[in-house]
Structure formats: C-alpha cells, structure tokens
Amino acid sequence: MSKQDTTSTKMLRFRRSERHLHWALAIPFMICYFSALTLVIDYNPDPTRPYREIISWVHRISGICLFVFPVIALLINRHDIRIYFYNVKQACSWNLQDVKFLFLMVIAPIFKKISLPDQGKFNAAEKINFMTLMGTYPVYIVTGALLWITDGAILAFFIHFGAALIATPLMFGHIYMATLNPETRVAFSGMINGYVDRHFVQHHHAQWHKDNYHGTVPIHAEDAITTEYEEDKEKADKKSSEENLNVLKPAC
Numbered sequence: 001m002s003k004q005d006t007t008s009t010k011m012l013r014f015r016r017s018e019r020h021l022h023w024a025l026a027i028p029f030m031i032c033y034f035s036a037l038t039l040v041i042d043y044n045p046d047p048t049r050p051y052r053e054i055i056s057w058v059h060r061i062s063g064i065c066l067f068v069f070p071v072i073a074l075l076i077n078r079h080d081i082r083i084y085f086y087n088v089k090q091a092c093s094w095n096l097q098d099v100k101f102l103f104l105m106v107i108a109p110i111f112k113k114i115s116l117p118d119q120g121k122f123n124a125a126e127k128i129n130f131m132t133l134m135g136t137y138p139v140y141i142v143t144g145a146l147l148w149i150t151d152g153a154i155l156a157f158f159i160h161f162g163a164a165l166i167a168t169p170l171m172f173g174h175i176y177m178a179t180l181n182p183e184t185r186v187a188f189s190g191m192i193n194g195y196v197d198r199h200f201v202q203h204h205h206a207q208w209h210k211d212n213y214h215g216t217v218p219i220h221a222e223d224a225i226t227t228e229y230e231e232d233k234e235k236a237d238k239k240s241s242e243e244n245l246n247v248l249k250p251a252c
C-alpha cells in the first residue's frame with residue numbers, strides 16, 4: 001500500500017446523501033433480520049408462544065421501511081444523485097488488484113510483511129458486500145410482499161430465506177469490521193459525520209486517495225464544492241481551527 005504522509009487531517013469519505021441512504025437501508029435491514037431470527041429460533045419450535053404476532057408485525061413493518069426509507073433518502077438527496085451512480089460504478093468495477101486483495105486479505109493478518117494492493121473507494125470485500133446488497137435488495141422486497149399477500153408462497157419463502165442466509169456472514173462481518181476490529185473501526189466515523197482520518201484513507205483506500213487528491217489538495221476542487229459543502233465547510237473550518245487540522249473533501 002502507498003506510503004503515508006505525516007499530515008494529520010480528516011477527510012470527507014461519505015457525503016450526507018450517502019450516509020442517509022446507508023442508514024435508511026441498514027436500520028430497517030437489521031430490524032428485519034433480528035425479528036426474523038427471533039421468529040425462526042424462538043417461535044418456529046412452538047408457534048403458540050405469546051407475542052408471536054407482535055414480532056411478526058415488527059418484521060413486516062420493518063420490511064415496509066426497508067422499501068420506503070431508501071426511496072425517501074433518494075428523493076431528498078436527488079440533487080446529489082451523481083454520487084450514488086459513482087458508488088455503484090465503483091462497486092461494480094473489478095480488476096486484478098481486487099482479486100489479489102481478496103486472496104491476500106485472508107493471510108495478511110498472519111504474515112505481517114504482506115502488503116495488500118491499493119484499493120479504490122471500496123475494497124474488494126466491500127465491493128462484494130455492496131453488490132450482494134444491490135442484488136438481494138429487490139429479492140427481499142418482492143418475495144416479502146409475495147409472502148405477505150399470498151400468505152404462504154413456498155418458493156418465495158425459500159428465496160426470501162436463502163437471501164437472508166447469504167446476508168448473514170456479510171452483515172456480521174461488516175458490522176464487526178465497522179465497530180469492533182481495531183484495524184478498521186476508525187472508519188465508523190465516516191458513516192456518522194462523514195469524516196475519516198486521512199491516514200486511514202491513504203492506507204486502506206490508497207487508489208481513491210490518489211485519484212482525488214494531489215498532496216493535500218482535492219484535485220477537482222470545484223467538484224468538491226457541492227451540496228453539503230457550505231454547511232460542512234463551516235463545520236470543518238470551526239473544527240479545523242479548533243484542532244488545527246486540514247479538512248479535505250474529495251471530488252467523489
């Protein structure tokens with residue numbers, strides 16, 4: 001991975017529109033997942049146990065939210081639609097470096113000397129997570145609606161259940177990386193306030209950093225001045241003067 005510089009900075013990794021969409025998907029998804037897990041583990045062996053109906057409705061309502069919240073997020077951020085297309089393109093663009101990354105990431109924690117290939121905005125594992133979500137999202141919605149309307153379409157049930165099985169390792173792996181793993185949890189702030197330590201980005205998303213920055217300056221500065229820029233700039237200026245940090249914004 002690229003050599004890091006020593007300037008202490010924070011940089012914008014995810015815009016407000018990206019964070020909105022992430023949580024609009026993630027929160028209902030997790031409620032759907034854990035309510036379904038409760039139904040399967042607790043209630044399947046004995047469906048007469050109390051409160052089954054409540055859990056079932058929690059699952060249905062969170063399923064509706066899984067459809068409605070992202071639509072709302074997209075609508076309120078429609079001016080920033082470009083960033084969504086950019087992210088989809090990033091997640092779907094694969095090259096040899098990504099394949100190499102996938103192989104090496106498994107052994108890199110053991111063999112400390114192994115250096116992982118430079119990655120773009122999303123690393124190869126994140127691309128898999130992203131693509132799986134894009135592929136399975138419509139499946140959950142369509143099969144969930146079918147299950148509700150027809151009250152027991154068996155094929156829809158197996159597809160719905162199968163998609164949730166596929167999501168299981170990805171979701172737990174993703175949450176572990178974002179919240180617990182000391183190497184990567186630094187990035188959590190990126191999904192809260194948008195900003196992540198620049199050294200982290202330089203190390204984990206070196207290609208994206210290179211593509212967007214030259215030294216400490218965003219390459220397409222005029223592109224960086226978009227949507228939330230003014231508001232963020234105010235915050236950033238304040239923070240920057242407080243902490244004496246340069247806050248950087250990438251083009252995308």
Ligand code: HEM
Nearest residue numbers: 025026029030122126129130133175178179187188190191
């Ligand atoms: C407590 C739960 C969660 C936390 C703390 C969390 C946190 C994060 C963070 C920090 C990132 C940015 C990673 C980076 O800098 O590259 C991210 C990205 C992402 N998250 Fe989550 N997330 C959560 C749940 C979910 C769920 C349930 C889904 C799926 C419905 C999801 C889907 C994604 C996707 C597709 C991305 C972009 C690709 C990737 O980085 O894997 N997240 N999340």
